[in-house]
Amino acid sequence: MSSFRRDKKEDEDGGNMFVSLEKTTILQEARKFNDTTVNPRKCTPILTKLLFLLYQGELLTVKEATDVFFAMTKLFQSKDVVLRRMVYLGIKELSCIADDVIIVTSSLTKDMTGKEDIYRPAAIRALCSITDATMLQAIERYMKQAIVDRNSAVSSAALVSSLHLTKLAPDVIKRWVNEAQEAINSDNIMVQYHALGLLYHIRKTDRLAVTKLVAKLTKMSLKSPYAVCMLIRITAKLLDEEESLNDTAMIEFMEYCLRHKSEMVVYEAAHAIVNLKRTTSRELAPAISVLQLFCGSAKPTLRFAAVRTLNQVAITHPSAVTACNLDLENLITDSNRSIATLAITTLLKTGAESSVDRLMKQIATFVSEISDEFKVVVVQAIRALALKFPRKHSVLMNFLSAMLREEGGLEYKASIADTIITIIEDNPDAKETGLAHLCEFIEDCEHFSLAVRILHLLGKEGPKTKQPSRYIRFIYNRVILECPSIRAAAVSSMAQFGASCPDLLENIQVLLARCQMDSDDEVRDRATYYSNILSKQDKSLYNNYVLDTLQVSIPSLEKSLREYTQGSTNQPFDMKSVPLQAIPTSREEEHHKHKPDGMLVSAGPIKAAVSNKQVNYAEKISELPEILDMGSLFKTSEVVELTESETEYFVRCIKHCYAKHMVLQFDCLNTLSDQLLEKVKIQVDPSEGYRVVQEFPCPKLPYNETGTAYVVVEFPEEDLVGTVGTFGAVMKFVVKDCDPTTGLPDTDEGYDDEYMLEDLEITLGDQIQKVSKANWQVSWEEAEKSFEEREDTYSLSTFNSLEEAVKNIVQYLGLQPCERSDKVQEGKTTHTLLLAGVYRGGYEVLVRAKLALSEGVTMQLTVRSADAEVAELITATVG
């Protein structure tokens, strides 16, 4: 802050009146507002200073804000235009802090409907910022008039304010649709754009209405290029969401936009087309050629936009982007560094192995001149490159390490570290050099989180290298030099070495002993803990408490522990009662990566609660009246759809597995607007051995709402093999015909009806929770003594490649592949797949599958489990 101010002063030579402002002085000065005769020449600068303070992030207390606000309201008596407009700004800023801001409503309404045009838009904006849901009714009439006002500034202000108000009172704003419709026909480009924004926002939850809106507007050719851009975005979103939509008209509209006279629209259309999930090459060609044309444009913005778009889609449509290679080559030497960076990275993504060296050299010349954001783009390109051409790893790795040494923000450094880690994981040849680079990096790393991550990685990977001892020096240096959180991570990391490399154990013990003298609690605790375990010399202890991390889900552990401490039982806490952590599937990870773009057309905030999903389900189920006590939730499976998506009723099933029971959660959606369903019940026809224990029907299912019915079944007790089976399912309900607009039933009498659902499969995977074993081999050897073993050989004739077989086995068994054994190296004809998991009831399962490729895939499956029946079950169900 202070440096910013100094800079500003230097710029302006004459000194800056805002340099040394103090809140108290300004508030003191603001008392001038209360004078009988308002002097605009004095009050305006005071208000300016006040606003400056607020914009700088100065916080006022409620009392201060209210006082200053009421003083400000007295300025309404002045007719000075500048002062009045400052007052509007002041009201907007203080509206969320001060009390009773509603007091200026009438004054603002008077300005908003008055003759002075210069007051009106600003008054509308200020008015909407002070209004709450109850007051909105009072100004509704004025807002409606303002939306259709002839003055474009007034109309725009009213439209945009309405858009903001939708957060406050969506129902009221919905009634303004007709006015917004009228405004969309305006000749003013901004009004048209804002009107479309509001209309879309009002209707965006109703897909049919949006489709209609798009269909109507694409025909009427909007004047405003902004509105057309917005329309393109809406169309693109619709096309992406609705797979089966009859969309020729929409695609045609986009193609038509490629020939629009405004460059902005042309770019937006091209951007939308190349980003569509399912563009065909026929549609792609004109869009790419437009971008290609832009690449040669004289305007830097156009060049930048084009090359950026090409860069983004280089992976999805490589062949199309390759067509632009010649133009991109020209852009490498562009005077604008951002354009050059993007051009090079695009070329890296699409180019051949031979050109890598040349391009890397080119980047190196200016990498120090570009901003962090673009460095991240470069790093991402390098990652893609490393995965594509593993042989080039040394060039790339050197380049990355040089980048690591430079200054940069956390995001940038983290992306480099990520890339190095990905390269290490993917390419065993690069492991040693990669680790060496990372070691060097943590020597001088200002980002705690990154250092902790790298230390963890060193602990995992270091012991497996040829010379583990060399890493210990780096790690121990951290213990001497760094802050507590890093020291603690370093201690954990050292313990990993001690557990995995017996010849280093003695040295590690010495180091840990030193760490026990640390000044920080956490570091001392960890050191003592590890030192004790290591001194026991017991392999299984090492394995369970050093090498493997906690596998339970942390939120549920917290919950269980809290319950345990509040309860008054004498029994020791049972770790097995805590649900295991579900390992996120790749789909969820992808979902996380998906970033929203553009305010209005975005998909909404990304739900961060993915990992807590299971906890939420468990809570919901436990709230059901009179539900059995089944223990804690073991596993929740993926959602299965039991109907086609376009049918009358849409039913999805989620299977929740408990130790002895399975809860089937049926989410039903009624898509018929003229029907009200009651007593919706899913009747399942379980396979032999299963017993339906409880049923929870959904009492009411109105149109377009999702209701949930539950069925609890008990697993067959004796016959474990019988737990895998198929259930028939029928939805039974009482239908009442109702009025589509009100949703009220016509009569009280309904009639019974039923609806066939698709069969529901209970698989082995539903009963097994994935568990990741960091050191599978050790666990396996240990299991030889204590566990039951079953072995069998199968011939899997349906698979033609090892990858395919591995993928299917993992999916079928629902176990977690360990030690990256799910990646099959190319060109090999044999592979060993290592899997681990826990069967419901807490029985650990380890599986080794040896695969060989010869006219189909042959598999030798060895199962070791704590329970003989479980092992039996697994060997029996495969095949």
Next chain:
Amino acid sequence: MGLFQKLAYFLGVKRKEVNVLVVGLNNSGKSTVVNRFKNEEERVTQIVPTVGFTIERFQNQNLAFTAFDMSGHGRYRDLWEHYYKDCHGIIFVIDSGDRLRLVVVKEELDLLLQHPDVCNKKIPILFFANKMDCKDALSSVKIAAALGLDKIMDKPWHISASNALSGEGLNEGVEWLTQQIREIVMAKN
């Protein structure tokens, strides 16, 4: 202040500016009263309930009034006090047809008189017993008695029956107020 303005001020040509506060229960006719004071061409035809307050200007005998027309709605009455400071006069409007709420009026009036910004100052208060054309309207004398106006010793006050729709009685009241304010301002100078 420019030389010309100073000169004008000394000669007494320049109009003095004063602030008055218009208060009273909701639906007593405050905005209508203020609307009457304005010039013919500036008046509005339709009066809607005020939310918060509005600022209006009018003149009387070389005195430029800035009227803070406050909302009388129960929710906003607490906000009157923000404007007590620096006001030169108070216009208190009473619906003389509304016998039922006369106690509420008294309570609000007492609160006003006890407020620290008002109680020790010599602020003239003008009461309008409005809506005198109503059939069962109370006379101004009865209202004065009901509100206990005779107990106000430290402030000049005046009550006049009025009809804001026709403008009857308004001028009489405001002329009294102008006179009072002029005297007080003169005394200060």
